[in-house]
Amino acid sequence: MPLVLGAIGVVFGDIGTSPLYTLKEAFGHQYGLHPDEGNVLGVLSLVFWAMALIVTIKYVIVIMRADNRGEGGILALMAVVQRSLPIASPLAYTVGILGILGTALFFGDAVITxxxxxxxxxEGLEVAAPRLHQYVVPVTLGVLLLLFLVQRKGTERVGRVFGPIMVLWFLCLAVLGAIQIAKxxxxxxxxxxxxxxxxxxxxGKAAWLALGAVVLAVTGGEALYADMGxxxxxxxxxxxxxxVMPALLLNYFGQGALVLAHPEAVHNPFFNLVPAPLLFPMIVLATLATVIASQxxxxxxxxxARQAIQLGYLPRLKLIHTSDETIGQVYLPWVNRILLVAVMLLVVTFRSSTNLASAYGVSVTGAMLIDTLLLMILASSRWRWPSWAIAIGGIAYLIIDGALFSxxxxxxxxxxxxxxxxxxxVFTIMRTWRRGRDLVREQVNRDSLRIEHFVQSVMTDPxxxxxxxxxxxxxxxxxxxxxxxxxxxxxKVLHERNVLLSIETLSVPRAEELERVAYTDLGHGFSRLTLRFGYMEDxxxxxxxxxxxIPGPAFDPMDxxxxxxxxxxxxKADQGMALWRDKLFLVMSRNATPATEFFSIPGNRLVELGTQVVI
Known part of the structure; x- marks a missing residue:
C-alpha cells in the first residue's frame, strides 16, 4: 500500500489533471461541435475507450511486461528490443533511431505539460471572478518560476505529501462527478x-479532428511505464x-451530465462542477495537483537525460543527487534552465490552455506510435507471439495511434x-553527439597502436x-x-604497474556483480581493466x-x-559530418563536463595530456 500511495502521488499526476481541460477542448470552437446529447455521449464514449484500450490494455497490462531489469521508459524498451535482435542488424539500428526519436518527443512533452x-x-480564477482574467498569466508564471527554482532541493521532502494531496484530488474528482451522474x-x-x-x-471529419482533444485524456500513459522502476x-x-481510472471516469461522466443539463457550462465544465463556496479551495487544490504533475x-x-548521457546520446552534464536514499532523484542544472526558459516562453506566447491544447498531443501520440512499433518487434523477436496475434493487435493499435497522431x-x-x-x-543533438563521439574514437584509434602489439614492442627496447x-x-x-x-x-618512462582502464555503460539499469569487472593480465607490468556500470548508476x-x-594487487590511492x-x-568541411553538425558537436564538447570529473577522478591524482583530433 505505501507503494500504491507513492505511485498515486508521482505516476498519475499528468493523466490525473487531464479533466481540467479535456472536455472543454473537445467542445471548443475549432471543432464546431454543439453540446447536445449525441455529441456529449459520443465524446465521452471516445474518452472511455481511449483510456481502456490505450492506457489500461496497451500500457498497464502489455507494455509494462517489457521491463529492463525492473526499469521502464522508452530507452529501456529500446534496450530490451535491441538485445533481442542480431547485433549491428539494420532492424537493431532502426530500433535505436526510434528510441532516440521517442526520447526527443518526450522532451517536447516535458516542455508543454x-x-x-x-x-x-x-484559469479557474476566471470562473470564480471574471475580472481576474488579467492575472492568469502572471500568476501562472510565478507558480512555474517557483516550481523550477525548488528543483535543486529535490523531491524527497515534498514527495512525502504528494501521495495524500493526489489522493484528495482524485477523491474530489470522483465525488464531484458522482453527484452530477446521480442527477x-x-x-x-x-x-x-x-x-x-x-x-x-x-x-466524419469533425469527429476525427476531435480526437485531438480526446487524446488529452490519455496523456501521461507513458509515465506509467517510465516510472515502473x-x-x-x-x-x-x-x-x-x-x-485512479474510476475517479477519472466518474469526473468525465459527471462533466458530461452537467453539460447535458446546462449546455452553457461547456466553456469550463470542470470548475462548473464545483459548488460556489468551494471554488477557491478547489482552484488551490487544482494548482497543487498541476504543480505535482509538472514536477x-x-x-x-x-x-x-541522465540515461541518455550514460548511454552516450547526450554530452556529459553536471548532475546533482538530491536524495541520499533514492538513487533516481537527480537534478541537472542545464536541463532545468532550458526547460524553465522554454515553458515561460510558451505561457507568454500562447497565454491560455485552449491555445496550448493545439500544441499538445503531437509529442504524446508520436511517442505512443513508436511504443506500438517497438512492442510489435519485441512480441515477435523475444516473446515469440503468433504472427496472427501480432498482426491483428499491431494493426488495430497502429490504426488507433495513427488516428490520434494525425x-x-x-x-x-x-x-x-x-x-x-x-x-x-533534441533528436539532432542526440544523433550529432553520438556520431561525433564515434568519429573522435575512430580518429584516435587510427593514430594509435593495438594494445598487444605495443606490449610486445616495448619490451624489445624497455x-x-x-x-x-x-x-x-x-x-x-x-x-x-x-x-x-x-x-x-x-x-621516456613507464610505471611499474600500468592499467589500461575503460568504462563501459551497459544497456541495463544496474549491472550485476558478476558482469561489473573484466580483467586481463597482459604481462610485463601491463593489464587491461574494464569497469561496467548500468545506465542508472553513477x-x-x-x-x-x-x-x-578486482584481480591483482589492491589500488593504493596515494600511490x-x-x-x-x-x-x-x-x-574540416570535407570529412566527418556536415560542417554545421561538426560545429554543433564542437560547441557541445566544449560545454560538456570533463570525463575525469564525470567519473569522479580526484584532481590531485590526475595528469591530463592533450591530443589534436580533426573530425
Whole structure:
C-alpha cells in the first residue's frame, strides 16, 4: 500500500489533471461541435475507450511486461528490443533511431505539460471572478518560476505529501462527478462503443479532428511505464485500476451530465462542477495537483537525460543527487534552465490552455506510435507471439495511434509545430553527439597502436620504470590510450604497474556483480581493466576500484596516478559530418563536463595530456 500511495502521488499526476481541460477542448470552437446529447455521449464514449484500450490494455497490462531489469521508459524498451535482435542488424539500428526519436518527443512533452497544466488550473480564477482574467498569466508564471527554482532541493521532502494531496484530488474528482451522474444517469450510456461509432458516422471529419482533444485524456500513459522502476508494475496496476481510472471516469461522466443539463457550462465544465463556496479551495487544490504533475514530468526529464548521457546520446552534464536514499532523484542544472526558459516562453506566447491544447498531443501520440512499433518487434523477436496475434493487435493499435497522431498533426500551423520543433532539435543533438563521439574514437584509434602489439614492442627496447601504479583512461580496450603514448614519448618512462582502464555503460539499469569487472593480465607490468556500470548508476571510478572485487594487487590511492587524454577538436568541411553538425558537436564538447570529473577522478591524482583530433 505505501507503494500504491507513492505511485498515486508521482505516476498519475499528468493523466490525473487531464479533466481540467479535456472536455472543454473537445467542445471548443475549432471543432464546431454543439453540446447536445449525441455529441456529449459520443465524446465521452471516445474518452472511455481511449483510456481502456490505450492506457489500461496497451500500457498497464502489455507494455509494462517489457521491463529492463525492473526499469521502464522508452530507452529501456529500446534496450530490451535491441538485445533481442542480431547485433549491428539494420532492424537493431532502426530500433535505436526510434528510441532516440521517442526520447526527443518526450522532451517536447516535458516542455508543454507544465505550461498547459498550471495554466488550466489558474484559469479557474476566471470562473470564480471574471475580472481576474488579467492575472492568469502572471500568476501562472510565478507558480512555474517557483516550481523550477525548488528543483535543486529535490523531491524527497515534498514527495512525502504528494501521495495524500493526489489522493484528495482524485477523491474530489470522483465525488464531484458522482453527484452530477446521480442527477442524470443516462450519461452512463456512453460506456457503449455504439455512441462513439455513431459520433463518427454523423460528424466524419469533425469527429476525427476531435480526437485531438480526446487524446488529452490519455496523456501521461507513458509515465506509467517510465516510472515502473520506482514503484513496480503491481502497485501501479492496483492504483490505476482500483482508484485512479474510476475517479477519472466518474469526473468525465459527471462533466458530461452537467453539460447535458446546462449546455452553457461547456466553456469550463470542470470548475462548473464545483459548488460556489468551494471554488477557491478547489482552484488551490487544482494548482497543487498541476504543480505535482509538472514536477513528475520535470523529474522524468532529468531521469531520461541522465540515461541518455550514460548511454552516450547526450554530452556529459553536471548532475546533482538530491536524495541520499533514492538513487533516481537527480537534478541537472542545464536541463532545468532550458526547460524553465522554454515553458515561460510558451505561457507568454500562447497565454491560455485552449491555445496550448493545439500544441499538445503531437509529442504524446508520436511517442505512443513508436511504443506500438517497438512492442510489435519485441512480441515477435523475444516473446515469440503468433504472427496472427501480432498482426491483428499491431494493426488495430497502429490504426488507433495513427488516428490520434494525425488528428493532432493536422494542427501543425496552429501550435503543433512547437513540440515537433523541440523534438527535432533534441533528436539532432542526440544523433550529432553520438556520431561525433564515434568519429573522435575512430580518429584516435587510427593514430594509435593495438594494445598487444605495443606490449610486445616495448619490451624489445624497455624504457625506464618508476615505482607506483598508472591508470590510463581509454574509451577503447583494444587500442593504446593516447595519454600513455604521449607520456612515454615526452617523459621516456613507464610505471611499474600500468592499467589500461575503460568504462563501459551497459544497456541495463544496474549491472550485476558478476558482469561489473573484466580483467586481463597482459604481462610485463601491463593489464587491461574494464569497469561496467548500468545506465542508472553513477560511474564513480575511485569508489569502484576500492570496493569492487578486482584481480591483482589492491589500488593504493596515494600511490596511483590517473592519466587521461583531453582532445583538442577541430572540424574540416570535407570529412566527418556536415560542417554545421561538426560545429554543433564542437560547441557541445566544449560545454560538456570533463570525463575525469564525470567519473569522479580526484584532481590531485590526475595528469591530463592533450591530443589534436580533426573530425
Amino acid at each position: 507544465p505550461a498547459i497544466s498550471v495554466l488550466s488550473a489558474v 442524470n444517469t443516462d450519461v452512463l450510456y456512453a460506456l457503449n462503443p455504439y455512441y462513439a461509432l455513431e459520433f463518427f458516422i454523423h460528424h 520506482h514503484f513496480g508494475r503491481v502497485p501501479i496496476r492496483y492504483a490505476w485500476m482500483g482508484f 513528475a514530468v520535470i523529474s522524468g526529464a532529468f531521469s531520461l 488528428a493532432n498533426a493536422i494542427k501543425f500551423f496552429h501550435g503543433a509545430w512547437v513540440p515537433v520543433v523541440i523534438g527535432m532539435v 624504457p625506464a620504470r618508476v615505482s607506483g601504479t598508472a591508470l590510463f583512461m581509454t574509451p577503447s580496450n583494444e587500442y593504446m590510450p593516447p595519454a600513455l603514448l604521449h607520456n612515454l614519448k615526452h617523459n 560511474p564513480d571510478v575511485p569508489k569502484a576500484l576500492k570496493r569492487w572485487s 596511483t596516478t590517473f592519466f587521461a587524454s583531453r582532445e583538442a577538436l577541430s572540424a
